[in-house]
Amino acid sequence: MLSVALHLGIVIVLFAGFKWSPSIPESMNVQLNAPLQDEAVPEEEIVNAATVDEAKVQEQIEAIQAQERARQEEIAELERRAQAAKKQREAEQQRQRELEAQQRAERERLAREQQEAEKKRQEAEKAAEAAAERRKREEEAARKAEAERKKREEEARRLEEERKRKEEEARQRAERERQLQEQLAEERKARAAARSRQIQSEVGKYTALIRSTIQRNLITDPSMRGKECKVRIRVASSGFVISVNTISGDTAVCQATQNAVFKAGTLPVSSDPEIFKEMETIDLTVQPEFN
Structure with a gap:
């Protein structure tokens, strides 16, 4: 133009x-x-x-x-x-x-960079959120683990205290049991001693009665003066004479003693089984008595 x-x-x-x-x-x-x-x-x-x-x-x-x-x-x-x-x-x-x-x-x-930056920012935010969530879970897990550890420690301490308490109770029971056993043993020993004394007393009493019975049935003569005979007598629980055996002594006295025992037939014995057990077999020394 x-x-x-x-x-x-x-x-x-x-x-x-x-x-x-x-x-x-x-x-x-x-x-x-x-x-x-x-x-x-x-x-x-x-x-x-x-x-x-x-x-x-x-x-x-x-x-x-x-x-x-x-x-x-x-x-x-x-x-x-x-x-x-x-x-x-x-x-x-x-x-x-x-x-x-x-x-x-x-x-x-710039738009791509902004998009990339925005993407990275979002990824960073997601990563931060994931890290925060992971850290939260880890903290929660650590808290639970710590609580569980304290609980286990408390349970262990309680169990240990319970064990010590039970041990102490067991020790005390054992001590009481020992003391009781000792006391019972002492009581048994005392009762046994008393029973033994009673049995021996009863045995002595019945032995004296048997000796008296033999003396009543013993036929003597002057030649027997100063002589004796030791015999072993076995009796039943009823007092029935089962056997009479000479242990030692004068023959005449021993023969007369055997005759006297068989003549009596039944000797006085205790109805108490323990006392009878001590008298089931009696070793008795017989000396003729003269007025």
């Missing part, structure tokens, strides 16, 4: 110059028209005037041509500038496009 306008201007200027160039200046027109007036102009002057006018016309033409060349040069300069401006504008547009492309690429890069 700028080039078309410049060419249109040039055409208009050339047309104006063409219209103006054949025109004769007013001063020259006056001189040329002078012969039409009343005074006559010499031919030499007319020639000189025509020469002068032609020179001026030529000068004007050259001036117009110079102006035309100047305008052409100006138009060329304008076209050159327009081309340069166009190239510069195109270069600027290219730079603008490149800049926009760079900016778009930069925005896209």
Whole structure:
């Protein structure tokens, strides 16, 4: 559009110059028209005037041509500038496009970086949340483990105290049992001693009764004076005489003792089994008695 306008201007200027160039200046027109007036102009002057006018016309033409060349040069300069401006504008547009492309690429890069950063932030948040949750679980597990450890320690301490208490109770029971056993043993010993004394007393009493029974049934003679016989008598629980055996002593006294025992048939014995057991077999020494 700028080039078309410049060419249109040039055409208009050339047309104006063409219209103006054949025109004769007013001063020259006056001189040329002078012969039409009343005074006559010499031919030499007319020639000189025509020469002068032609020179001026030529000068004007050259001036117009110079102006035309100047305008052409100006138009060329304008076209050159327009081309340069166009190239510069195109270069600027290219730079603008490149800049926009760079900016778009930069925005896209920033968007990607922001997305990546957001993704990393979200991942970091998730990781932090997971770590916090894991730490919470670990802390809870540690708390439970500590509570369980304390519980086990408390249970162990309670069991140990219970064990010691039971041991102490067992020791005390054992001590009481020992003391009781000792007391019972002493009591049994005392009862046994008392029973033994009682049995021996009873045995002695029944032995005396048996000896008295034998003495009542013993047939003696003076030859037996100072003599004795030791016999072993076995009796039943009823007192029935089972056997009489001589252990040692005078034969006559022993024979008389045996006869006396068999004559009695039944000897006095205790109905108490323990006392009878001591009297079941009796070793008895018999000495004839004389009044």
